[in-house]
Amino acid sequence: MLANRIKAIPPSPTLTITAKAKAMRAAGEDVLSLAAGEPDFDAPEHVKEAAIKAIKEGFNKYTPVGGIPELKEAIVNFVKREYGLGYDPEEVLVCCGGKQALYNLFQVILNPGDEVIIPAPYWVSYPPIVLLAGGKPVIIETKEEESFKLNPQDLEAHITPWTKALILNSPSNPTGSVYTKEELEAIAHILKGKNIWIVSDDVYHKIILKDEIKWMCIASIDEEIRKRTFIVNALSKTYSLTGWRIGYLIGSKEVIKAATRLQSQSTSNPNSIAQKGAVAALNGPQEFLQTWVDAFKRRANRLMEMLIEIPNLSCFEPQGAFYAFPNISAYFNKTITDSVKMAEYLLEEAKVAVVPGAAFGKEGFIRISFATSLEVIEKACQRLKKALEKLK
Numbered sequence: 001m002l003a004n005r006i007k008a009i010p011p012s013p014t015l016t017i018t019a020k021a022k023a024m025r026a027a028g029e030d031v032l033s034l035a036a037g038e039p040d041f042d043a044p045e046h047v048k049e050a051a052i053k054a055i056k057e058g059f060n061k062y063t064p065v066g067g068i069p070e071l072k073e074a075i076v077n078f079v080k081r082e083y084g085l086g087y088d089p090e091e092v093l094v095c096c097g098g099k100q101a102l103y104n105l106f107q108v109i110l111n112p113g114d115e116v117i118i119p120a121p122y123w124v125s126y127p128p129i130v131l132l133a134g135g136k137p138v139i140i141e142t143k144e145e146e147s148f149k150l151n152p153q154d155l156e157a158h159i160t161p162w163t164k165a166l167i168l169n170s171p172s173n174p175t176g177s178v179y180t181k182e183e184l185e186a187i188a189h190i191l192k193g194k195n196i197w198i199v200s201d202d203v204y205h206k207i208i209l210k211d212e213i214k215w216m217c218i219a220s221i222d223e224e225i226r227k228r229t230f231i232v233n234a235l236s237k238t239y240s241l242t243g244w245r246i247g248y249l250i251g252s253k254e255v256i257k258a259a260t261r262l263q264s265q266s267t268s269n270p271n272s273i274a275q276k277g278a279v280a281a282l283n284g285p286q287e288f289l290q291t292w293v294d295a296f297k298r299r300a301n302r303l304m305e306m307l308i309e310i311p312n313l314s315c316f317e318p319q320g321a322f323y324a325f326p327n328i329s330a331y332f333n334k335t336i337t338d339s340v341k342m343a344e345y346l347l348e349e350a351k352v353a354v355v356p357g358a359a360f361g362k363e364g365f366i367r368i369s370f371a372t373s374l375e376v377i378e379k380a381c382q383r384l385k386k387a388l389e390k391l392k
């Protein structure tokens with residue numbers, strides 16, 4: 001009945017957990033969620049006001065497919081400020097979220113059998129998006145002891161004549177690791193002179209948790225690398241606007257033109273009202289973002305303090321985004337043999353929802369989101385500790 005295209009996409013291993021958590025909550029159980037993939041802050045007031053104004057002024061019609069000129073300009077200016085890189089508006093496509101930017105990109109650059117290198121743990125949607133475009137995900141495992149970062153030698157060993165692109169995600173969902181300038185240079189060095197696109201997913205770039213870390217996009221290394229890089233970013237995580245669905249793709253004019261053509265036959269323009277709100281977010285005050293990042297820092301610190309108290313559990317200290325990715329494999333036993341079973345156990349026993357590492361292509365780990373209050377983090381960690389102790 002169904003097309004092969006969709007049959008190739010396995011059901012998400014997180015679905016059962018989230019469905020169960022929902023059902024438990026509906027039944028009145030006190031379930032704490034550490035599974036959120038979005039900031040818990042409200043959208044900024046001036047952004048809401050701009051959207052309300054757009055509605056009141058009747059900004060209701062179709063807009064240009066790739067976004068209104070003032071939004072493209074705001075994105076160009078934002079990227080100039082944030083990345084120190086200059087782009088033309090014709091190098092920008094505004095999409096319905098960062099996800100559609102990735103989807104459009106792979107649809108227009110991949111031919112059947114083209115390979116896309118994806119370091120694991122990876123964001124859940126990368127492999128399905130590549131598969132849906134007829135590509136072949138080539139997964140490179142990274143190590144906890146190497147801060148879950150792509151090792152240049154491993155990258156080199158996985159490059160074949162069919163390699164079309166590499167995906168980099170810094171700060172990373174799910175590990176919170178952030179590439180340094182030197183690490184990006186080492187990766188760029190391997191890719192020099194090779195006809196391989198780099199896809200830089202920067203949706204968490206404003207959420208840096210360590211003062212000593214300076215975020216950088218690989219596109220800033222030099223002109224050759226910049227020309228081969230596509231920037232994917234969004235307003236979703238930065239401005240707490242996940243539901244507004246505004247993201248963007250920046251890079252080669254030719255590819256942007258093709259991706260716009262593709263978008264014209266699928267969603268057309270992103271929501272007109274959200275585009276007006278996005279202009280206000282990008283051009284408006286940015287100071288409040290620091291208070292959000294400071295809140296994430298406090299939460300990350302408290303979470304790490306509490307996780308360290310759990311014996312036999314190790315956790316890479318997140319440097320960006322709002323996730324921690326602890327190694328819980330020491331608690332596996334005869335019945336709890338993998339991360340999905342562990343997440344199910346933690347939900348049943350501790351009434352805490354987490355996402356299994358398997359969803360991100362990494363067994364033995366769980367993802368904990370700290371996009372929630374300190375109170376929930378503390379209570380949930382106490383419950384996790386108790387539930388894990390029972391497994392001894």
Ligand SMILES: Cc1ncc(COP(=O)(O)O)c(C=O)c1O
Binds near residue numbers: 123169172242247
């Ligand atoms: C790494 C990463 N990239 C892209 C996205 C997509 O973001 P958006 O909501 O803008 O589509 C997400 C959302 O969870 C993400 O974690």
